[in-house]
Amino acid sequence: MDKFTTLNGVAAPLPMINIDTDKIIPAVYLKTIQRKGLKKGLFYELGHKPDGSENPDFVLNQPAYSQSTILVTGDNFGCGSSREHAPWALLDFGIRCIIAPNFADIFFNNCFKNGMLPIKLPQEVVDQLMEDAKKGANAKLSIDLEAQTITRPDGGVVHFDVDPFRKHCLLNGLDEIGLTMQKGAEISSFEDKNRLSQPWLWS
Amino acid sequence: MTKPRTLFDKIWDAHIVDRQADGTCVIYIDRHLVHEVTSPQAFEGLRMTGRKVRRPEATIAVPDHNVPTTDRSKPIAEPESRLQLETLAKNVAEFGVTYYDINDIRQGIVHIIGPEQGHTQPGMTIVCGDSHTATHGAFGSLAFGIGTSEVEHVLATQTLIQQPAKNMLIQIDGELGPGVTAKDIILAVIGKIGTAGGTGHVVEFAGSTIRGLSMEGRMTVCNMTIEAGARAGLVAPDETTFEYMKGRPHAPKGAGWEQAVKFWKTLPSDPGAQYDKTVVLDASEIVPHVTWGTSPEDVLPITGKVPNPADIQDEQKRAGMTRSLQYMGLTAGTPLTEVPVQRVFIGSCTNGRIEDLRAAAAVAKGRKVAAGVNAMVVPGSGLVKHQAEEEGLDQIFLAAGFEWREPGCSMCLAMNPDKLEPGERCASTSNRNFEGRQGKGGRTHLVSPAMAAAAAVTGRLTDVRDLA
Numbered sequence: 001m002d003k004f005t006t007l008n009g010v011a012a013p014l015p016m017i018n019i020d021t022d023k024i025i026p027a028v029y030l031k032t033i034q035r036k037g038l039k040k041g042l043f044y045e046l047g048h049k050p051d052g053s054e055n056p057d058f059v060l061n062q063p064a065y066s067q068s069t070i071l072v073t074g075d076n077f078g079c080g081s082s083r084e085h086a087p088w089a090l091l092d093f094g095i096r097c098i099i100a101p102n103f104a105d106i107f108f109n110n111c112f113k114n115g116m117l118p119i120k121l122p123q124e125v126v127d128q129l130m131e132d133a134k135k136g137a138n139a140k141l142s143i144d145l146e147a148q149t150i151t152r153p154d155g156g157v158v159h160f161d162v163d164p165f166r167k168h169c170l171l172n173g174l175d176e177i178g179l180t181m182q183k184g185a186e187i188s189s190f191e192d193k194n195r196l197s198q199p200w201l202w203s
Numbered sequence: 204m205t206k207p208r209t210l211f212d213k214i215w216d217a218h219i220v221d222r223q224a225d226g227t228c229v230i231y232i233d234r235h236l237v238h239e240v241t242s243p244q245a246f247e248g249l250r251m252t253g254r255k256v257r258r259p260e261a262t263i264a265v266p267d268h269n270v271p272t273t274d275r276s277k278p279i280a281e282p283e284s285r286l287q288l289e290t291l292a293k294n295v296a297e298f299g300v301t302y303y304d305i306n307d308i309r310q311g312i313v314h315i316i317g318p319e320q321g322h323t324q325p326g327m328t329i330v331c332g333d334s335h336t337a338t339h340g341a342f343g344s345l346a347f348g349i350g351t352s353e354v355e356h357v358l359a360t361q362t363l364i365q366q367p368a369k370n371m372l373i374q375i376d377g378e379l380g381p382g383v384t385a386k387d388i389i390l391a392v393i394g395k396i397g398t399a400g401g402t403g404h405v406v407e408f409a410g411s412t413i414r415g416l417s418m419e420g421r422m423t424v425c426n427m428t429i430e431a432g433a434r435a436g437l438v439a440p441d442e443t444t445f446e447y448m449k450g451r452p453h454a455p456k457g458a459g460w461e462q463a464v465k466f467w468k469t470l471p472s473d474p475g476a477q478y479d480k481t482v483v484l485d486a487s488e489i490v491p492h493v494t495w496g497t498s499p500e501d502v503l504p505i506t507g508k509v510p511n512p513a514d515i516q517d518e519q520k521r522a523g524m525t526r527s528l529q530y531m532g533l534t535a536g537t538p539l540t541e542v543p544v545q546r547v548f549i550g551s552c553t554n555g556r557i558e559d560l561r562a563a564a565a566v567a568k569g570r571k572v573a574a575g576v577n578a579m580v581v582p583g584s585g586l587v588k589h590q591a592e593e594e595g596l597d598q599i600f601l602a603a604g605f606e607w608r609e610p611g612c613s614m615c616l617a618m619n620p621d622k623l624e625p626g627e628r629c630a631s632t633s634n635r636n637f638e639g640r641q642g643k644g645g646r647t648h649l650v651s652p653a654m655a656a657a658a659a660v661t662g663r664l665t666d667v668r669d670l671a
């Protein structure tokens with residue numbers, strides 16, 4: 001997994017609530033056995049007209065936002081399906097940080113597994129960052145995970161929370177499976193006890 | 204005296220392998236369900252790192268999302284779907300995982316066959332790369348959806364790294380009126396608490412109404428807990444649970460069964476256990492529900508009218524409603540019973556079980572699908588299909604003009620050829636009415652099986668109580 005330490009980039013404003021994972025990437029794009037190449041399905045319906053041509057009004061299709069690495073969006077982002085294709089598609093476009101008042105649990109969790117940082121902030125703070133994002137490519141946000149800060153274009157600083165363990169994994173680009181495998185003895189010991197206390201689970 | 208614990212607390216505590224200072228835990232996973240869409244990259248990850256599946260016998264795989272619901276003697280036409288199915292077959296063979304293939308009568312939607320085969324048991328932790336894993340909570344097992352990275356984590360270690368959830372109690376008491384089902388209960392719950400109302404929580408459903416539900420009904424309720432944003436839904440195990448489970452192929456047998464039941468009876472929440480949030484509903488006030496918009500929280504009693512964005516104060520919410528109504532092709536103020544449908548879908552992990560098909564057949568019996576309506580019934584598994592045929596339900600549906608299909612996820616998410624055309628409107632027993640969910644430009648109204656059958660025979664959204 002790639003490390004996440006600092007990120008200075010263009011933030012795209014997407015002021016909609018309840019953006020579900022079908023909206024982030026429709027199911028038809030899940031018919032792949034790869035993790036890469038999913039940006040072609042990213043926000044497909046929002047980004048295209050009914051005839052299939054590109055919708056120039058959609059934020060990520062606008063030249064000022066084509067290099068966005070941050071997304072500022074509405075409450076309950078990523079609700080619905082567990083598809084990790086949603087963070088994969090965002091990452092494939094180049095987005096590594098998403099800022100919203102709240103996220104659906106599974107999506108939130110999936111981001112951290114891919115070197116991405118979802119940040120929860122109060123609605124009024126997200127509203128301010130949304131206004132920053134609307135100023136286009138010249139108004140960049142700067143994120144420092146170690147310090148847990150977002151620096152706004154006017155120099156103002158916003159502080160955010162992140163779980164210590166998740167922060168540690170992101171900063172160091174750690175492979176969680178490798179970390180857990182180091183606890184192999186504890187897992188075996190759990191299994192040995194479980195085999196005795198609930199034998200019907202092992203027959 | 205120890206602190207009273209909830210059902211969730213008990214299952215969580217019993218599965219902790221390791222706990223860190225910040226509360227993050229390594230949790231043991233008892234059963235891992237796998238399907239073809241969210242697993243290929245996980246198996247590939249194992250291959251690249253030279254890792255094995257830690258417990259192949261506790262890992263159960265089945266193809267469901269992509270499978271065609273028509274004649275299966277022919278190869279799957281779509282190359283990408285075929286590749287996902289072939290990849291799953293190859294992976295389960297290479298890693299030695301338990302597998303129900305497409306031609307096995309036990310094949311079906313992963314959340315239907317887990318309980319059906321007795322893999323799902325009280326007190327377990329169960330995960331799957333699918334958000335509707337919440338279904339299994341109906342047995343008092345902690346069951347939740349995970350992403351593909353976590354699928355790989357479970358395959359390799361039989362554990363997950365998790366933060367504990369908060370406890371929410373949804374207490375529902377009283378008797379359900381005629382024509383009101385488990386689907387209407389959960390739609391009413393989502394309407395009340397909203398699509399993010401359960402975020403960060405595990406929801407325990409309790410009360411006389413929940414006790415009175417069959418296992419099928421409890422599964423419907425828990426299945427859609429994710430549509431309220433909750434990590435999982437739970438119902439405490441009781442005699443109804445044990446009765447359903449007894450004798451199933453993978454349920455405990457003999458002395459093991461007695462030992463297991465004794466343990467399962469210790470699982471219900473202790474008197475005085477604390478919940479972070481409590482919601483109370485009166486069952487007698489719940490009527491048949493239908494969604495009008497593009498989020499499961501956009502739901503109303505069938506007796507209602509399409510809402511008006513002008514009545515909404517919050518700007519983002521008003522914009523959301525306007526967009527929803529435009530997508531759905533609906534005009535504010537229209538009575539919901541005047542909305543015509545062209546398609547009806549009966550099936551899915553929400554409502555593809557035998558009881559659901561019986562309820563739909565009871566409405567379809569002696570009636571005809573309305574002119575201009577295409578209605579399909581997709582049983583949740585091969586065994587549900589077989590049982591329905593034994594009971595003659597297929598003949599009732601066919602005589603009424605419904606299509607009778609092979610089992611799978613089908614038009615719940617339109618990954619196989621079953622999908623809506625742009626602008627087509629569907630009364631569906633599935634779980635999500637998101638834009639494009641049932642096909643690009645398709646318009647979904649979520650309802651119960653009885654309500655779906657009622658819409659099929661009248662050609663419009665219908666209050667099933669009016670058909671009596």
